[in-house]
Amino acid sequence: MLTLERTVTLVLMEEENIAESGGNIVKVVENFEVPRKIIEALKKREHYPGQYSVTKLICCPRKTFYEMTGVKEFVTEEAELVFARGRAHHGVLEVYKLREINRKRESEVLDKNGKPIPIYGVIDMIGDNITEIYTTTISAKKIGVPEDAAKVFPMKLKQLQAYCYFENELKGDLLVFFLFGDYTRFTDIFGKKVYTGMKPQLRAFTFEFTESELREVWEKMNQNLAEIEYAKNNGVPPLSVGEDWECDNCGYAYICLEEPVGKAEDVLR
Numbered sequence: 001m002l003t004l005e006r007t008v009t010l011v012l013m014e015e016e017n018i019a020e021s022g023g024n025i026v027k028v029v030e031n032f033e034v035p036r037k038i039i040e041a042l043k044k045r046e047h048y049p050g051q052y053s054v055t056k057l058i059c060c061p062r063k064t065f066y067e068m069t070g071v072k073e074f075v076t077e078e079a080e081l082v083f084a085r086g087r088a089h090h091g092v093l094e095v096y097k098l099r100e101i102n103r104k105r106e107s108e109v110l111d112k113n114g115k116p117i118p119i120y121g122v123i124d125m126i127g128d129n130i131t132e133i134y135t136t137t138i139s140a141k142k143i144g145v146p147e148d149a150a151k152v153f154p155m156k157l158k159q160l161q162a163y164c165y166f167e168n169e170l171k172g173d174l175l176v177f178f179l180f181g182d183y184t185r186f187t188d189i190f191g192k193k194v195y196t197g198m199k200p201q202l203r204a205f206t207f208e209f210t211e212s213e214l215r216e217v218w219e220k221m222n223q224n225l226a227e228i229e230y231a232k233n234n235g236v237p238p239l240s241v242g243e244d245w246e247c248d249n250c251g252y253a254y255i256c257l258e259e260p261v262g263k264a265e266d267v268l269r
């Protein structure tokens, strides 16, 4: 909150600035065209609507059904920028030897010709470690002990498990870039609170999985795939849906809220 003294100081500083610029107010307008063009370019980013990826099979099956059947997704400009910010996070890893490996694994679901439908995955590796990288604005304080990472980032954990299954690997790293650290803005320096601003934090959590845990995620992906294929064939969106929080900001909420909700077993029976 601004005190009277601070407000007076700010007004005086502003007057001083105008005086220094010869009394002229700088001519400037906000240019909306530049951000618009950038956001349009972001919207055109490449993706493969006809292919099943790990990401598509660990999220809400209905969402993937809509995406794969060409239903228009409503993505706000803010959401486009959030995605762009997420993609930019790989830049912080320039210090590491990072490589991406493209993998394809046959699912247990057959297409009309009796061939297994493939699932694609792009796996980040840091050295020899399978690494799932995530950028977040939540506070690093939410991860008090390493086990909290599994609860706070359930989707990322599933993704990591899926990649480990692909690679027959029981260990994987979740690398989290906390953009605003723990939101602490003041640092105690010699007993005095000094404003230092929010500082980002980079933390890594190494998970060890069992074969059955990885198998469980694989089976869930296959179940989702089967359900989506079934829905594609009969034209009715999957009855089963993902977690409640997935619906927040979902680009298909405008159409999905009209659909009934059920359980995967209901449609697979």
Ligand code: SF4
Residues within 6 Å of the ligand: 060, 061, 062, 063, 066, 241, 242, 246, 247, 248, 250, 251, 252, 253, 256, 257
């Ligand atoms: S609104 Fe929710 S249930 Fe519907 S598609 Fe999106 S995530 Fe799935």
